[in-house]
Amino acid sequence: MEDMGADSRDVPHTDFIYCGGAATEVLKFGSVKLHPGHKILFLIIPGNPGVVGFYTTFMQTLHSMFNYRHPVWALSHAGHCAPPDSMDMIEESSLAADADVFGLDSQIKHKLSFLRKHVPRETSLVLIGHSIGCYIILEMMKLDPELKVVKAVLLFPTIERMAQTPQGKVMTPVLCYMRYIAYLPVFLLSLLPESLKSILITLVLGGIRSLDVTVVKPAVSLLSGDCAANAMYMGSQEMRKVWGRDNVTIQENLGKLIFYYGASDHWCPVQYYQDIKRDFPHGHIRLCDKGFRHAFVLDAGRDVARMVSEWIHGDLKT
Template sequence: MSYFAPPSDVSVTEKEDAFLRKHVPRYTNLLLIGHSTGCYIILEMMKRAQEMKVVKAVMVFPTIEHMACSPQGKVMTPVLCRLRYAVYLPIILLSLLPERLKTSMVRLTLRNLYALDNSIIPATITLINVDCAANGMYMESHEMHLVVERDNLTIRQHLSKLNFYYGAMDHWCPVQYYHDIRKTSPEGYIHLCERGIRHAFVLDAGEEVVNMTTERIYDDLRTL
């Protein structure tokens, strides 16, 4: 069984900076799109590698602050940080089931979605794997301790390049977080989406979110 953990002799920051310098040409125009903690990663990239030429960064349902204090975080933090090993055995047992039975179980679990995207079913089945679950849960437990204070300094420094989309029904990033960032950065493009789209929009509203974000990107790029 494999687990993600940073090597002891090289910091995560140094490895990320080295990767960016090696694989991202210095003068390339970059359009960054992040979802959830992907938005936290974008802010870290913009802070650590300021030589990158980021022309726009779109932050969809940004989980960039007080992750463990959010409604969903309060539920998941004890599971991820203290009880995750108890989850491994059921996942091992589920992974032994025939593919047809796993497919039926996934369809049953997702049956109440308003508009299920069938393309997510094969991807979901591949997640019924103890290595995948162990790595994912370890990473998420680490995020609970890492994503705490919003990086207002980096946000203010790059505010003209940032587009934020918060969700009115987002349990990882409650509406109060939207109001808080609006107070600290009132001149920024910080939008509250009231369409009832869930945080895990890929399950049933992927196309709607893509259309919403691309329209904004095209409008912004026309003014550059």
């Protein structure tokens, strides 16, 4: 790709809205509002933390690969964004506690609510999930089988046995039993000036040779305190709830699904790829041969977007 910054269509638009009772960030390339004439929307469902800014380069590349014809949006998880000063994190505190708005089940309903309110029903969807976003997409397709999904691309999918994975065995005690201890250092970091937060994030990520500099700002936003706490809370539920693979939903939608597993992914081991490949031999299920990390947005967003566009290009010819 040529100079990605040379076209004004590469400039994203950001909206902050209340959805499902919680502050939500929507990052948009292309049309900022959809009308019934829009045939296709790309919608990114992020991993955890669900900060849409991490996906800027990935989205920008996808938008350009399809000649800017289709809007590409990313929807944050409820409460994972740092809202502007004019907004609270939750719309009504009394309802938030009852509805568990930051929990995993509510995050699924949050995405369906967004589609109902902001996307015309006749608009076809290309859903792209990353990590727990893949689980959320499968749940969305199960809960609303009438969604007009053309393709659902599941990148580094954490859709089963999360607590049994190498990373899950480390993180389950932290997220489920020691989460409140972790809140203190996050709170202390939130008190630092933004410039110092940026320096710290850059130092932490400094070992990544081809680091995408666009991820630094969204990483800093996580240090607001509430965002990180909500992400950890959601993570604790992932460890407890993401267990058995939903073979029924996968079978019912197999022709729409593309799975992409990492070759050295501590959140979804190669064994999980081998298992699903055995159980669904006719599915579009791939194993990475390019060395991409689970958190591909840190250094390979552009490469993964190009790869995704090659997989689905034929399905979007209208």
